[in-house]
Amino acid sequence: MAKAKPLTDLDFRAPVGKNARIIAQTRLEELYQWGRFVDEPYRVKELHDLRIAAKRLRYTLEVFEDYLPDFCEEAVKELAQFQDELGDLHDSDVMIALLRLCLGMQDSGAEYENAPISVKPQKVKGRTLLAPELVAAVLDPEHPPSAEQRYGLERLLLNQERLREQQYETFRQHWHALEQGNFQRRLRESLGMNAIAL
Amino acid sequence: MQSNEPVVRAAIDIGSNTTHLVVAKSSREQLEKLADEVKMIPTGTSVSETDELSTEVQTAVLDTLRHYQNLARQHGAGIILVVATEALREARNGEAFLKTVEQETGLHVELISGRTEATLTFYGATMGVDAPESAAVLDVGGGSSELVLSQQGRPVWLTSLPIGSSKIHAQYKFSNPPSYQDIARAGCDLAASLQDLAVPFLPRALIVTGSSALALLRIARQAFQIGEQQDILTRDDLLRCEGMLCTLSARTVAQRYKQELKRAFILPGGALIIRSFMERLQRDTLYVSSYGVREGLLLAYARYGDEWLHHPDISGEIGPQDTQERASQAAQQEGPPFIDVGRDILSKRARRMLEWRDKVLQHDDIENVHKMRVASRRLRAAMDAYESCCKPKPFKRIYREVKDLASTLGAVRDTDVMIEHLQQWAEGMPEAECGGVDWLMERLQAYRQEQLRVMDEEVQSLEGRNLHQKIIASIQK
Numbered sequence: 124m125a126k127a128k129p130l131t132d133l134d135f136r137a138p139v140g141k142n143a144r145i146i147a148q149t150r151l152e153e154l155y156q157w158g159r160f161v162d163e164p165y166r167v168k169e170l171h172d173l174r175i176a177a178k179r180l181r182y183t184l185e186v187f188e189d190y191l192p193d194f195c196e197e198a199v200k201e202l203a204q205f206q207d208e209l210g211d212l213h214d215s216d217v218m219i220a221l222l223r224l225c226l227g228m229q230d231s232g233a234e235y236e237n238a239p240i241s242v243k244p245q246k247v248k249g250r251t252l253l254a255p256e257l258v259a260a261v262l263d264p265e266h267p268p269s270a271e272q273r274y275g276l277e278r279l280l281l282n283q284e285r286l287r288e289q290q291y292e293t294f295r296q297h298w299h300a301l302e303q304g305n306f307q308r309r310l311r312e313s314l315g316m317n318a319i320a321l
Numbered sequence: 322m323q324s325n326e327p328v329v330r331a332a333i334d335i336g337s338n339t340t341h342l343v344v345a346k347s348s349r350e351q352l353e354k355l356a357d358e359v360k361m362i363p364t365g366t367s368v369s370e371t372d373e374l375s376t377e378v379q380t381a382v383l384d385t386l387r388h389y390q391n392l393a394r395q396h397g398a399g400i401i402l403v404v405a406t407e408a409l410r411e412a413r414n415g416e417a418f419l420k421t422v423e424q425e426t427g428l429h430v431e432l433i434s435g436r437t438e439a440t441l442t443f444y445g446a447t448m449g450v451d452a453p454e455s456a457a458v459l460d461v462g463g464g465s466s467e468l469v470l471s472q473q474g475r476p477v478w479l480t481s482l483p484i485g486s487s488k489i490h491a492q493y494k495f496s497n498p499p500s501y502q503d504i505a506r507a508g509c510d511l512a513a514s515l516q517d518l519a520v521p522f523l524p525r526a527l528i529v530t531g532s533s534a535l536a537l538l539r540i541a542r543q544a545f546q547i548g549e550q551q552d553i554l555t556r557d558d559l560l561r562c563e564g565m566l567c568t569l570s571a572r573t574v575a576q577r578y579k580q581e582l583k584r585a586f587i588l589p590g591g592a593l594i595i596r597s598f599m600e601r602l603q604r605d606t607l608y609v610s611s612y613g614v615r616e617g618l619l620l621a622y623a624r625y626g627d628e629w630l631h632h633p634d635i636s637g638e639i640g641p642q643d644t645q646e647r648a649s650q651a652a653q654q655e656g657p658p659f660i661d662v663g664r665d666i667l668s669k670r671a672r673r674m675l676e677w678r679d680k681v682l683q684h685d686d687i688e689n690v691h692k693m694r695v696a697s698r699r700l701r702a703a704m705d706a707y708e709s710c711c712k713p714k715p716f717k718r719i720y721r722e723v724k725d726l727a728s729t730l731g732a733v734r735d736t737d738v739m740i741e742h743l744q745q746w747a748e749g750m751p752e753a754e755c756g757g758v759d760w761l762m763e764r765l766q767a768y769r770q771e772q773l774r775v776m777d778e779e780v781q782s783l784e785g786r787n788l789h790q791k792i793i794a795s796i797q798k
Contacts, residue, residue, distance in 0.1 A: 127705045129705075129708055129709075130705070130706065130708065130709055132709070133659065133709045133710075134659075135658070135659050135660040135663070135707075135709060135710040135797070136658050136659070136660065137658070137659055138655035138656050138657065138658065138659065139655070139656040139657060139658065139659045139661075139662040139663075140655035140656045141655055141659075142659040142706075143659075143706075146706045178698065178702075179702055179705070182698065182699050182702030182703075183702055183705075183706060185699070185702075186666055186670075186699070186702060186703050186706060187706075189656070190655070190656045190662075192521065193521075194521070194522060214738055214739070214742065217735070217739070218739060218742065221739075221761075222761075225761065254732065256732075256768070256771075256772075257732075257736075257768055260764060260765075260767060260768035260771070261761070261764045261765070261768065263764065266760075266763075266764065268757065268760050269756070269760075271753075271756045271757075272756045272757045272759075272760040273757065274753070274754065274756075274757065275750075275753070275754040275755060275756045275757020275758055275759075275760070276757035276758075276760070276761065277757070278750070278754040278757070279746060279750075279754070279757055279758060279761075282746065305523045305603050308523065308603065309522055309523055312519070312520065312521075312522075312523075313521065313522070315519075
């Protein structure tokens with residue numbers, strides 16, 4: 124998960140409104156840095172980072188809501204909706220990854236190929252989509268799925284993948300609808316940022 | 322409040338390019354036009370060249386006003402309202418001339434500010450228009466352009482800019498027809514000026530009024546076969562108009578499209594200004610209104626009577642009035658010192674997170690885990706914002722504690738969400754498929770129990786860890 128960009132140059136004696144805008148500007152830049160992956164449905168990690176960036180921007184606007192322009196309140200509602208949409212997408216990605224592991228599929232990704240089959244959890248640097256302890260608990264060799272249960276898991280995986288497509292499309296359309304409505308530009312202007320160079 | 326019976330009144334505005342009369346039966350919301358005349362008198366050009374109204378221009382204005390007086394009386398106008406705008410605002414002898422007008426004709430002329438002009442234009446241009454929730458009205462005159470932004474039918478922001486069709490023509494010395502370089506130079510400067518214009522929001526609709534806009538609409542209708550009933554121009558229509566105006570001489574334009582020659586000369590400037598504003602406001606279409614400041618003036622008088630100029634809806638008390646007030650408003654919005662506010666914010670957010678401790682430990686509602694986790698994220702967002710105000714080592718330690726707490730809450734919460742989703746799937750699945758879901762739920766429940774134990778230890782230990790005090794103590798004095 125991408126870390127928040129540290130803000131080390133703030134003058135803490137400056138008025139709160141001035142610094143609030145600087146912080147919000149930074150979080151907004153982070154959001155659109157990840158926004159370039161919006162049209163790539165299988166960039167699971169980047170879309171997750173986009174979600175985290177949306178959350179950080181939203182919480183920043185809320186922290187300083189008394190000192191930021193009115194449009195920021197409207198922006199918070201849109202960001203909350205993004206959070207929900209990307210949250211649903213993330214939940215599907217997690218479930219899909221878990222089901223694939225359960226079914227022992229080959230295309231679970233490099234970081235999951237190293238997931239432990241043995242019970243003992245491993246320390247993993249940084250954050251992975253599935254916590255190693257979770258993987259270890261689910262893939263307990265003492266409790267493997269029966270053939271009938273495997274069938275059920277396969278059907279579930281199929282349904283989850285279909286749902287994921289719908290969730291992705293919902294989010295993607297929302298994102299582009301906001302862009303067409305000049306959301307980014309309006310937010311930049313309300314925060315006193317320059318127009319975007321296209 | 323005035324009676325709402327329609328009354329015949331007249332309104333005249335002495336602008337930078339034209340002196341324009343409207344006689345109408347007016348009520349608070351409607352106008353029925355009885356006469357509409359315009360005379361091109363280049364007051365703006367005179368002022369640009371000499372800072373004064375020339376004798377010739379003064380005579381032309383006076384003669385026109387006398388003619389308009391007669392016309393208004395013929396239509397039964399009881400009151401004739403007269404306003405003067407940009408050129409007379411700038412002319413050194415502007416006020417003296419207006420006194421002469423009063424002496425010679427008995428007409429009192431109000432020299433209105435740009436803001437009042439913008440407000441009157443807004444009310445005139447939006448009369449009878451079903452504008453969306455947010456809209457802009459742009460009036461492009463000879464010497465100035467007024468832009469008003471509105472929300473739900475009320476102006477919320479306005480500005481008057483010294484950019485007008487005659488001014489552009491004079492300043493950039495457009496040739497006849499203007500060359501590509503003329504337009505490019507003026508266009509670049511305009512775009513740069515408008516880029517600095519701090520509009521608070523981008524409107525969903527753009528309504529344009531003024532003689533240039535009307536002339537361009539008429540030309541587009543004739544040249545590009547746009548329907549006679551259509552009052553909408555697209556950006557492409559404007560570009561085509563500009564292209565044509567840069568190809569044909571002013572005389573040809575005047576003859577072919579039945580425009581006054583003086584208007585045809587300055588139309589390229591008007592088209593460029595309108596297009597520049599369209600691009601700044603990111604609109605691809607605009608609606609051309611044939612109503613403007615005169616109609617707004619009639620509506621204002623119908624609503625507020627003799628005190629119309631001083632009524633708050635008209636006197637332009639919308640947004641910042643001047644530098645000092647703007648600065649004062651900005652200062653209020655800027656607020657107290659960042660660090661002082663930070664102590665309060667961090668304290669509140671830490672308390673809000675800790676308030677969930679007991680409820681989480683009760684285990685009677687899985688949503689409590691979610692709420693504590695969200696509160697911890699909100700606290701971390703505030704800590705991210707205030708990192709520069711905190712002592713680095715204590716800050717890092719307490720940040721890590723909050724993050725670890727969030728992780729343990731997250732492990733339980735994420736599992737709860739997965740189990741909930743599986744339960745929803747199971748409801749709709751055929752029985753043959755449920756076995757897999759049940760198996761996975763059982764594994765997840767086992768995992769959840771372990772994570773719940775870890776979370777309980779972490780949350781219980783909060784009592785002795787003085788998280789709140791540590792956060793406040795990490796802030797620099």
